[in-house]
Amino acid sequence: MASPPTNDNVAHALAGAGGGILSMALTYPLITLSTRAQVESRKTDAKFVEAVRHIVAREGVAGLYAGINSALFGISVTNFVYYYWYEWTRAFFERARASKKLSTVQSMIAGAIAGSATVIITNPIWVVNTRITTRKQHADAEARADLESASAAKSKAPSTVATFMALLKNEGPQALFAGVLPALVLVINPILQYTLFEQMKNWVEKKRKVTPAIAFFLGALGKLFATSITYPYITVKSRMHVASHSPKKEGMSQTLSRLIREEGYAGLYKGIGPKVTQSVLTAAFLFAFKDVLYEQTVKLRQIRKRT
Numbered sequence: 001m002a003s004p005p006t007n008d009n010v011a012h013a014l015a016g017a018g019g020g021i022l023s024m025a026l027t028y029p030l031i032t033l034s035t036r037a038q039v040e041s042r043k044t045d046a047k048f049v050e051a052v053r054h055i056v057a058r059e060g061v062a063g064l065y066a067g068i069n070s071a072l073f074g075i076s077v078t079n080f081v082y083y084y085w086y087e088w089t090r091a092f093f094e095r096a097r098a099s100k101k102l103s104t105v106q107s108m109i110a111g112a113i114a115g116s117a118t119v120i121i122t123n124p125i126w127v128v129n130t131r132i133t134t135r136k137q138h139a140d141a142e143a144r145a146d147l148e149s150a151s152a153a154k155s156k157a158p159s160t161v162a163t164f165m166a167l168l169k170n171e172g173p174q175a176l177f178a179g180v181l182p183a184l185v186l187v188i189n190p191i192l193q194y195t196l197f198e199q200m201k202n203w204v205e206k207k208r209k210v211t212p213a214i215a216f217f218l219g220a221l222g223k224l225f226a227t228s229i230t231y232p233y234i235t236v237k238s239r240m241h242v243a244s245h246s247p248k249k250e251g252m253s254q255t256l257s258r259l260i261r262e263e264g265y266a267g268l269y270k271g272i273g274p275k276v277t278q279s280v281l282t283a284a285f286l287f288a289f290k291d292v293l294y295e296q297t298v299k300l301r302q303i304r305k306r307t
Helices: 006-039 048-059 061-065 068-097 104-134 140-148 160-171 173-177 180-185 188-205 212-242 252-263 265-269 272-306
Strands: none
Touching: 006 048, 006 061, 006 068, 006 104, 006 272, 048 061, 068 104, 068 160, 104 160, 104 173, 104 180, 104 188, 104 212, 160 173, 180 212, 180 252, 188 212, 212 252, 212 265, 212 272, 252 265
């Protein structure tokens, strides 16, 4: 059996990477708010507007974009890897069954393969990004003082490289894979998202062409469903990313149990408001941008072939 066309896989991967960068750049402040809420141990949550004011007063507007460089790099790599393997697996199934439409099971298998490969390759990037976003590379006492003091001086955000090197020096290479188990569990998120998206897209295509506006709406629905179901594991993953090095490292089940014991089940859903909003908007923009970028990539390739 012939292998799927590599060029088409790369075109999808490049379009996904570009769409991811654009969509994350538009919604990144919401990521900052949700991530900080997830890792904060206090039981009381600040309201959205108060949280924004607190960050801006302490760190300036730039505080809402802490870690954006690593995030944009991470989302570009994540989406490139995901879409490459998703389209490769999809093309394999389509050739095997001589059909251009995947079944629900095949969509889920393609998502599982692509998601697992993406987690293993990109987890270190997201560990560094979470550390920068939450400023947890500082000592715990220093971090608490900075968080609690409204009059604390604005501090310069640490660079991606500096955070990466400090993490390796203080905690070792294994720290780069903190939270990888809940991240693998969270592979179910894109499985649910893309499976629902593909099935809704197939249904719409029977009646009309899927425009970027329709892709935006379908992407939003798919991500809303997936994130709402998997959010507790997103919280656990963030907690594990920022866990300080100690002889007693907590695993996924221990972190989950402790979080419920100390903060109740509500603690599993801290920051869900901005996170769901960000995830839905990011996914919606991603699907809309990706379709446009893919079409442009294909057109450029055709022009090059002619010349």
